[in-house]
Amino acid sequence: MELTKEEQEALNGEMGETLQTAYRILLATGEATNAEKLIPIKWAHLSGVNYNTIGDSGEEFLRELSNDARVKVKATVNPMGIDFDHISEFEHIDDEFIKKQASIRDSYTRMGVEPTFSCTPYDIFDLPEKDTQVAFAESNAAIFANSLGGLKTNKESAFSALSSAITGKSPYSDLRKDEITIPMTIRMKMDNPNELDFGMLGFFAGKVGDTSVNISGVSQPNRRSCKALCGGMGTSGTCAKFQFIDTEDDKSEKIDFGKEEMNEVYDELNTAEKGDLITLGSPQLGLEEISDLSKRLTGKSFQKRCMIFCSRAVQEQARNLNYTNEIERAGGEILSDCCTCLTPLIDTNETDAVTTNSIKGAYYLKNSTGVDVNLKPLSKIIEDETK
């Protein structure tokens, strides 16, 4: 990869250790993706905020980095592990976690990021104009940005997006370019798919696809289903873009996603008949989904604990529009700044299995939190778990 004189000087350490580290990471990711140069980006979305995911070494790294690192472009951040407003309601969370999580939060704000603590930045901000180069680390957000938002990003890593936030640059490679390659086509063979089916389609597509896939046989899914597709896809592979197509390209490799393929994904992730509690929101719910949930819960009450995750910004809008009243009356707990994935709010001493409609949530509940998962679409959760 060719560097400008200034970039080379930064890499040599002439502009301090922080920029040297940032350019070292961009050089590695640039080489890895055969980039010929670095280009400016307008917005970086950072992952690596939850203490459960980055641990002590991550906390220390960010604390030291934040002494002099400052973001150069708009930067937003992923969820933390907990909602500080509700922490007293979760007695099993130890002081050490709270202290370390607060330190991570403070390191990011010291660097100048916007304290969004959300995996759905596309639900909070108006997106910049089409073809704008951004650097999104959160996998569902990168896929959403490329596929539905018209933006350009690779599936960035926590460190590559952080380096892009600090330098304002990313390697010019893969999905950032307009090169014409014909991606694999996934043929959706299931009729009337719900959001869980879209999550499974995404999980399957992520496994078989490369950097981009086409999807045929789908007509105008709603936003919930699109988010489920992005979440599932980001979990299982390297794929960072999809396109819904009406007409299949003759030259494209084609793979069916039918009953058999869907059952295989379901059996991999569904390991329990029922859950001890319910989680909704991975990715975090948007305003439209909160509004819909509020309508579905009219006159009903949850028969077990139900955690509902949305961003702080969405929660505030929902409160102003009174969407939260019906949800809270029904017993739903609305939590912000965190989400289903790797949250310590789920007490594994008291929880054997969790019911969710999220494929992304299911994967991390099973493999990282270490609980069993009961997968159901939202309509079925409300039918089975409320009275």
Place this chain on the structure above:
Amino acid sequence: MNKVIVNGKVEGTVLKTENPINFLGAVDKKTGMIHDKKYDIFEKSIKDIVLVFPHGIGSSVGAYTIYSLKSHQSAPLAMICQKADLTVASGCALANIPMIIISPEKFNSIQNGAKIEIDTNSTNLIN
């Protein structure tokens, strides 16, 4: 086809998997143990070995897992992949773990348990 992502010179024993690795979901960030049953290296540790795998998948936070492994002295000595992904490349760059990309033919020729030397300054890269 062969490519150096992170420089270095190490000798070690190969642990090879045919499964792409989700570092956040499948690897214990302190011990390096694989705890996802779907992997052919389930319950094996990736500590102090030359890890040979197709490529990384899944969460972008896997880069922190790689950094954490290094901090806990549980990281692989080097990583060899068939395809580069940003999570593994950036994690190895920050943690200073030598990393190279090799051709599918070369990938297939590496045997599990073999002793190999990686030297990113030599023309062969692997001896």
